[in-house]
Amino acid sequence: MKSEHDWNGGLRQELADWRTWAARALVVALAVLAGLTIVGFTWLAETASGWFEAMRLRAPWAPLLWTPLCAAAIVWCTRRFFPGAAGSGIPQVMATLERRVGERERGLFVSLRLSLAKIGLTAAGLLGGLSLGREGPSVQIAAGVMLQARRLMPAGAAVGVHGLLVAGGAAGIAAAFNTPLGGVMFAIEELARSPEQRSSGLIIAAIVLAGLVAVSAHGNGVYFGVIKAHQIGLALLWPGLLLAVLAGIAGGVFSRLLIASLSGTGADPLSRLRARRPVLFAAGCGLAVAAIGVATAGATFGSGYASTRVMVEGTGAMPVAYALFKFMATWLTTWAGVPAGIFAPSLAIGAALGNDVALLLYGTQMPALIALGMVGFLAAATQAPLTSFIIVMEMVDGHEMVLSLMACALVSCVVARAISPPLYATLSRLQLARLPPPEPAPNPPS
Template sequence: MKIHHNTAATFAREFRNWRIWATRAVVMATACAAGLMVAAFTWAGESAIELFMRLFAGQPVAALVWTPCCAGAIVWITRRWFSAAAGSGIPQVMAALDPGATPAVTSRLVSIRLSIAKVALTTWGLLAGLSLGREGPSVQVAAGIMLSARRWLPERTAVSAHGLLVAGGAAGIAAAFNTPLAGIMFAIEELSRTPEQRNSGLLMSAIVLAGLMAVSIYGNATYFGIIRATGIDWSLLLPGLVVAVLSGLAGGVFSRLLQASLLGQGKDGLSRLRAAHPVAFAVLCGLLVAVIGLVSAGATFGSGYGHTRAMVAGREAVPALFFLLKFAATWLTTWSGVPAGIFAPSLAIGAALGNDVAQWFHLPSATALIALGMVGFLAAATQAPLTSFIIVMEMVDGHAMVLSLMACAMIARTIAKVISAPLYAVLAQQQLANAASRV
């Protein structure tokens, strides 16, 4: 009788309590909306950079006017109406998740209004040819949509604003990369700060569902294609170790450079110009990005998705200085103050580093080292090794490189940790302070 009583009580709790099912329906519906928004963001971003490249092919010198003018306009609009939309978007979500963030602060950092602005301004940045990614911005976009579910949830629901932010931010990564598992790991590694959120089946389901929205539209294909790494043996030990160390050093320097630039720690003339005249500084950064793009024959414009995909497929030999040029273009774009992510550019920079090391060692196939470079630089720049590992692991055809990728991510992150504090955590504190000062 006791077993029958417990079963009946459980059945009643699950199927007679309308609040449970209303909560599930709202969260799942909002997750679908978040996934669809990120999928639309993907289409808009790719269309924007394709249009820019067509214009560049016809009139390359026009980029010297178009790119800086767009950069200045984007920064002016961002600072005037959408100040919390500047930068990646990941620090904003992390700041909103801070225990010290009040509801007023959270609404200044993450909202539907900011999500729409983030999509429009980041897409405009790609149309301008700036070196940026949309994956970080997708985190803020999806988090804003998920947080909006609060108004439709029933009273006394067990789903908190904190949980919605975690699910939304992770859903952004899941949908942006077509990798739901990477979204869950991102939630655990970067966003979640309480054990109960990590074990919430409903919120994890929301992350996966948002990721599946992108899969249903774009197919079960990886964002950068498939890495068919062949000839994996002990001969790659030394080159692989070189890639891990160099990517850790480069990613650590990149992270520290971004922090010094964005936090205004520099005492040089450019930092003073940025503080006093941010729009003029953005125009200058846009001009430098355009010059770098001309030098690289257009290779450094945009997220780097096309060139990375070509490298992964072994169809393209990038310019010899692509690593340094893409590094500089991404730094300048981020420093300018436009809404911009660094995930895709970091993967492009890491792929170029791996390709360069393969050339130094005269290896016939560079695909394995390209994969190691991608995971190493991304792990070092973001100090999120498990998320980086899963994102790149999804691209590898077969499991021969799984342990190598994980080892490379850990080595690179360890080296970067010595050089730089965690990028997103530092920037999140800045976002929190800025938002609190405006309340």
């Protein structure tokens, strides 16, 4: 046991180290700024979606022209000026955490410039009615903001670049979903491969603080409303197991399809067209997304937030085969090459699967099955079961379904792993292919 003298000496040493306190203050300030940035991004994205919806209601056929034009313009701008902003943003942050990515290469994946580009390009995608989410992009945006602390960090500070990237990426999830616990679990499960023990408490504090900034801006309400699931018991076992397997298969196929489409190695005519004429290919994908949206009376446009909330609250019904249509629209949007996240669309697809299984069983346990479908498909697509379970639990206030949600996430993830490799880890390796070749070693003197 330490003596009182040792304890007082340690306290004085801690208080006297100005570098430690300067680093802590800087991380806290950047966490608040990252949270505010995501709040602003959320407002811009929702405003863009609202403008598209207003246009669609005035001219229902307008998306057939507007959506392809937007997709082509976004892909041209991304490929010409901001290639590091393509995709969801999570693979870029994971790639930046690799040891072989140094200071010189880091800007290829995460930077303040890419964060600003990601905000504008993702909002443009929602303005065009493309089927994408803003949560994945929020990871790259917040990481880019948080990484600016390294320029001001005093020498010898405990928080390094790895800690800043983990804190920023997870803070983006926490602020985007209004789920601080989900952000912490995302950091542990997806990002923190070799966490810095000396600063782990500060990193978690930064993640939670960014989430609290979002709570302060949006209120303490749940993201999709409160799930009204009653009488959770053995009656849910077999429907829940059926749904978990179906969601696992669908999510595994979705993940494998995205990997195959984005790898650019396919020999089919469409893959060759994407490689040769990416802007034209994006316009074609945009036209297909618009046609699906028009056929479903606008249900598949955008992130799917409104559709998911309708199903969770039980205030409306979705079109027949909505899950399949949203699946196709999200895949085509991602394949087009626009900056796009898949979290929110995955939740919409999963909710629709749960809704369909409940209808197949004559409406039995519909609210509970919708929640299980959300967590099952998200866990299968991302192969991050703990993050998926906590995010969905916080978003629908489903604390009475903790064990059911956890079990569904684990079963769906196991099924998906038999179909597809992990989505984000695989895409992060594709991102690393953008690194410049290593410089050749100098020839030894003769």
